[in-house]
Amino acid sequence: MAYIGKTPTPAALTASDITDGIITSAKIADATIATSDIADSAVTKAKTSGVTSDMFRNIIINGSMDIAQRGTSSSGITSDGYYTVDRFLVENGSFGTWTQTQEADAPTGQGYYNSLKMDCTTAQGSPSSSSILCVGQSVEGFMLQPIKQGTANAESTTLSFWHKHTKTGTNIVELLDADNSNAVSGSYTQSSSDTWEKATITFPANTSGTYGNDNARSLRIRFIMGAGTDYTSGTLATTWQTSITNANRYAGQVNNADSTSNNFIITGVQYEVGTSASDFEFLPVDINLKRCQRYCHVVGYSPDGRNFSKEANVGMYYTATGFYANIFFQTPMRSTPSASVQGGSDAGRVFSNGSSKTSAAVGLDGASASNMSFAISTSSATSGHCGTFNWNGAGHYCICSAEL
Numbered sequence: 001m002a003y004i005g006k007t008p009t010p011a012a013l014t015a016s017d018i019t020d021g022i023i024t025s026a027k028i029a030d031a032t033i034a035t036s037d038i039a040d041s042a043v044t045k046a047k048t049s050g051v052t053s054d055m056f057r058n059i060i061i062n063g064s065m066d067i068a069q070r071g072t073s074s075s076g077i078t079s080d081g082y083y084t085v086d087r088f089l090v091e092n093g094s095f096g097t098w099t100q101t102q103e104a105d106a107p108t109g110q111g112y113y114n115s116l117k118m119d120c121t122t123a124q125g126s127p128s129s130s131s132i133l134c135v136g137q138s139v140e141g142f143m144l145q146p147i148k149q150g151t152a153n154a155e156s157t158t159l160s161f162w163h164k165h166t167k168t169g170t171n172i173v174e175l176l177d178a179d180n181s182n183a184v185s186g187s188y189t190q191s192s193s194d195t196w197e198k199a200t201i202t203f204p205a206n207t208s209g210t211y212g213n214d215n216a217r218s219l220r221i222r223f224i225m226g227a228g229t230d231y232t233s234g235t236l237a238t239t240w241q242t243s244i245t246n247a248n249r250y251a252g253q254v255n256n257a258d259s260t261s262n263n264f265i266i267t268g269v270q271y272e273v274g275t276s277a278s279d280f281e282f283l284p285v286d287i288n289l290k291r292c293q294r295y296c297h298v299v300g301y302s303p304d305g306r307n308f309s310k311e312a313n314v315g316m317y318y319t320a321t322g323f324y325a326n327i328f329f330q331t332p333m334r335s336t337p338s339a340s341v342q343g344g345s346d347a348g349r350v351f352s353n354g355s356s357k358t359s360a361a362v363g364l365d366g367a368s369a370s371n372m373s374f375a376i377s378t379s380s381a382t383s384g385h386c387g388t389f390n391w392n393g394a395g396h397y398c399i400c401s402a403e404l
Contacts, residue, residue: 057278058281060087060137060221062087063161065088065116067304068303069086070298070304077098080092085114087296088137089135091133091134092133095225096121098118099121100116103116110268111282115162115265117263118135123259124258129228129229131228133256137269138178138220139221140215141215149205150208151210152207154205157271157274158275159200161270167193168191170188173187174220174250177206182244183240184203184204186201186238187236187252200277224250224253236248237249290330295403296400296401296402297329299398300342300347301393302397313389315376317386326373327374329369329371332369333369333402337372339372340401342397342398346359347397350381351387352388353382357381359376374398
């Protein structure tokens, strides 16, 4: 610009020089404001009013390892099963003996308190070629629809977690598509023995095969701890295998079962849509518990001390020696659960018509995703009389399971 007379001294434009409403979004060209143009602390909470956060972005349930309804310790693990920390399944194909605990051990200053620990108590240094050892989580199809798998708009996904393993070296995480028999693997490294380290693995989008929009198992996320040569003799498949070659699934995997000194510990597990890891999504304990109870609901004097429905479960004597009590789940379960009564035949007592009778047997009469009916045998009472069923105390409970 040309000036008549003396050129004015340049002066920086400040926010107070701009009238409210002068600069609109239409006047700002796309991509003209970069992150580097915004001063530190310039964006405050007040200035983001109306911007919604991406709640429940973590597809993993109980990734902070805080819920353990079945108990905090289980030893002598030689087979598949759910043992302590909710939603995490052990798969052990003749790969040593283990103790699993919910451990009060976590990376400092990250907000975690608990972790899942696998402690090798009987080593397996020479596993069979077809053996696999892993811990992981299965995910139902309802939870996976934002990935848009099997479409042209399929999304990449990212898994992040903290690990603390005794054995250093390479470990594998596998995504196994249970609906379409596809698989992809990623690797991470434990650099220093028994030290908390963070891993982030991004998996490519898969445009082949959709996840079912239902409550069945669609995806298995597996942290491999050891594998036989049938699974390790090839080249790691870091792109989706639509026709799985087993040799390429876990190539490079170390054997975490080769010494009784070995521990395998993880926490802060998060699986989300996108190509980068966001901060871990901490949920309130009540929300976290309810999400776990969709798959496992413990009633009675539960090992974790929450003791749901331990008393006053209303029912009636259908026969003189057969009392039937109904329990409604606090959270509807994924599907009709199975029931495993713990504590023996005298697991509870029936209070009816001013008397108390110890159970001779407690079994499942019927169930749905919302409630369960127990059949309790006692000594003779009066058919048609109402009463309540109380569990007998510590060690007496029922595990209602609708796990995948």
